[in-house]
Amino acid sequence: MDERWAEQPTTEDLARAGERPRVERPDQPDIAESEAARAEIRATSAPGAAAPVEATPLFEADEAERFRSHWTEIQAGFVDEPRQAVEQADKLVAQIIKRLAEIFADERSRLEGQWAQGGDVSTEDLRVALQRYRSLFDRLLSV
Numbered sequence: 001m002d003e004r005w006a007e008q009p010t011t012e013d014l015a016r017a018g019e020r021p022r023v024e025r026p027d028q029p030d031i032a033e034s035e036a037a038r039a040e041i042r043a044t045s046a047p048g049a050a051a052p053v054e055a056t057p058l059f060e061a062d063e064a065e066r067f068r069s070h071w072t073e074i075q076a077g078f079v080d081e082p083r084q085a086v087e088q089a090d091k092l093v094a095q096i097i098k099r100l101a102e103i104f105a106d107e108r109s110r111l112e113g114q115w116a117q118g119g120d121v122s123t124e125d126l127r128v129a130l131q132r133y134r135s136l137f138d139r140l141l142s143v
Contacts (some may be wrong), residue, residue: 008091056135067096
């Protein structure tokens with residue numbers, strides 16, 4: 001295995017980091033797998049809701065490009081080493097999730113630091129922060 005991937009966390013590592021026990025719910029269907037549920041969600045979307053806002057970038061351009069380059073390498077390696085490619089894909093996704101958490105935590109910490117010092121955070125700064133949260137939220141729950 002390529003050594004640069006050896007020390008990368010996996011999605012399982014990230015899932016277990018929260019220390020919240022996983023609850024199996026075999027009695028409930030997986031909504032993500034149900035086309036009928038997707039159709040219902042689309043049909044019951046609030047009429048008159050605001051038009052979708054263009055997604056705001058979650059990463060700086062150079063960082064996003066590095067992630068894309070790694071993905072391209074992983075895909076290219078699938079033909080020769082499919083299992084290793086899937087393992088690397090898992091680690092890349094985990095790395096991206098971890099990085100997203102760091103970005104949002106840093107942004108929140110910066111805002112809270114301003115509040116703690118009695119500083120006034122501009123409505124524009126708060127609007128941009130909320131827009132980034134909404135962008136991530138919409139992408140994660142896209143149907």
